[in-house]
Amino acid sequence: MNYFKTALLLAGLTAVFMGVGAVIGGQQGMLIALAVAVAMNVYSYWNSDKIVLKMHQAREVDERTAPEYYGIVRELAARAQLPMPRVFILDEDQPNAFATGRNPDNAAVAATRGLLKLMTREEVAGVMAHELAHIKNRDTLIMTITATLAGAVSMLSNFAFLFGRNRNNPLGIIGVILAMIVAPLAAMVVQMAISRTREYSADRLGGEICGRPMWLADALAKLERGRQIPNDEAEAVPATAHLFIINPLSGARMDSLFSTHPNTQNRIEKLREYAAEIGGKPASLNAPSGPWNRGAIKNEKKRRGPWA
Template identity: 65%
Template structure:
C-alpha cells in the first residue's frame, strides 16, 4: 500500500508539473525549468551524503571502534539482504538517526550518541532497521525525483511574470494565483510523499528486525527526548531535518500538511497493529549476541 500511495502522489506531482508548465511557460518554459531542476538535484543526489554527514560532524566507526553497534548494523543488513553500509556516530545528546546515500551500494547510516546511550538494544535495532529500510526502498532516489519536480514547479512560478500568457482567462490575476498556488501545491505533495515513505520504512524496518514493538518503543522514547533536548547541528541546518527518524527540530502533534514526518502516535499504532499479526517475538533472532554491556556504544 505504501508504494501504491507513493506512486499515486508522484503521478500527481508529474501532472501538476505538466499542467503548470503548460499554463505558465508553455513547452519551452517547462523544459527550461525541468533541465535546471534536474541539474541541481542530480548534483545533490551524487553529493548529498557527504555533505549531510559533514554538516552533522558524523564520525565513521568500524567493528574495532564501536563493536556492538557495528555488528548490530551488519546483522540487520544481512536480514535485509543489503550490502554493509558505512556506519557513523554523531556526537549529540538528542537520540536520533538517519540514512543517506544514493543507492544501497553507497549507503551510510548514522546514529547519535544520545540514541546509543538512551535506547535498549532491541529499540536500537528497531531504529537501525528503519534506516536500512530507507536504503532498501531507495527513498533517496524517490525524494530526489520529487524534489526535482517541486523545484521545477517553483521555478516556473518565478518565471510566470516573464513567460505567463496574460491573454488566457484570468490574465494577470490568474498568473499571480498560479505563482502562489503552484509551489504550495507542489510542497504539499512533496511532504505527503515524505510521510508515506516514513510509514513504509516503519513497516519494512519492523520486518527487518522481526519485532515491530522494538521500533514502536524507540519512536515513543525518541520523540519524548527530542521535545526537550536540542540538536544544535539540525537547528543550524533545518533542511536536513526530514532525514531523521523523528523531527529533530520539534515534534508535530498531527500529520500536518507541511510536516515531513507522520504523527508519531499514528506510527506507533500501526506498528502495534502489525505486531498483532506477526509470529511470537521470542522466535525472532537477536541482532547482536545477548551479552552484558561492558561499556558505552563505541
C-alpha cells in the same frame, strides 16, 4: 518509492525552479533556471547523500571507533540481505536517525549521539532496522534528493528578492513576493507528497528485520519524548526533516505544521498489532538470524562498552 515517482518529483521541483527563474529574469531567466535544475538533478542523483551528511556534519565510524553500534548495523544488514552501508554518528543530543543513498549498494545510516546514549541495545537495533528498511524499500533516493532540491528551491527564492526587481521580471514586485512565498511552500508540498505510508511500511519491515517489533515501538516512544531536545543542525536545514525517523524540528517552528511523519502513537499501535500477529516470535527473513535472542543479548550487555 519507484523510479517513476522519483521522475515526477524531479519534474515538479524543476518546474518550481523555472517559475522562480522567470520571476528573476523572464524567459532568459527561466531557461537558465532550467539548465541549473537539470544540472542539479544529475548532481543530486549521484551526490545528494554526501550533501545531506555534510549538512549535518556526520562523522563516519567503523568497527574500531564504534564497535557495538557498527556491529548492530552489520548484523541487521545481514538479516535484511543488504550490502553493509556506511555508518555515521551525528553530534546532536536529540535522539534521532536517518538513512540516505541512491540505492542499497551506495547507502548510509546515521544515528545521533543522543540516540546512542539514550537507547538500549535492543532499541538501537529497532531504530537501525527501520532505517535499513528504507534502504531495502529504496525510499532513500527520493528522500535524499527531495531534501537537497527543496533546500535549493528555498535558496533560489531568496535570489528572487535580491535580483527580481529588474526589467526582465514580467510580474514586477508582485511576482517577487509570490516567488518568495510560494516557492518554499511548493517545495514543502512536494515533501509532503511523499506518502506517509512509507514510514508505516518501514516500521513493519524494520520490525521484521530485527525480529522484535516492540523494540522499535519502545524506541519510538523515547524518540517522541526526545523531541524536546533541540536539533540545531536540523533546525538550520529544515528541508532535511523528512529524512529522520521522527520529526527533528521543535514544535515552536512553523515547519512542524508541514511534517511528513505520521503520528508517533499511531505508529506504535501499528507495531503492537504486528507484534501480536507474529505472537512475540521473531519474524523470518530467510537470512542469518544473528545474535537477536535473549541469551546473546544478555551476554552482549555484560560486555557493553561506550558506543563511540
